[in-house]
Amino acid sequence: MPRATDRPGEGTYKCTNCGQEMTIEKESDQLPPCPSCGNNTFNAA
Numbered sequence: 001m002p003r004a005t006d007r008p009g010e011g012t013y014k015c016t017n018c019g020q021e022m023t024i025e026k027e028s029d030q031l032p033p034c035p036s037c038g039n040n041t042f043n044a045a
């Protein structure tokens, strides 16, 4: 499962804690901590 600071590639990732969805648009973008709750683990949505 992708974690904050990973570069998981383009796609939508969902916070495992609060369900906030975030979109990564570039292969080189880092997944940030959840902006809503600060959680660091995500599921590919």
Ligand SMILES: [Zn+2]
Pocket: 015, 016, 017, 018, 019, 020, 034, 035, 036, 037, 038, 039
């Ligand atoms: Zn969250």
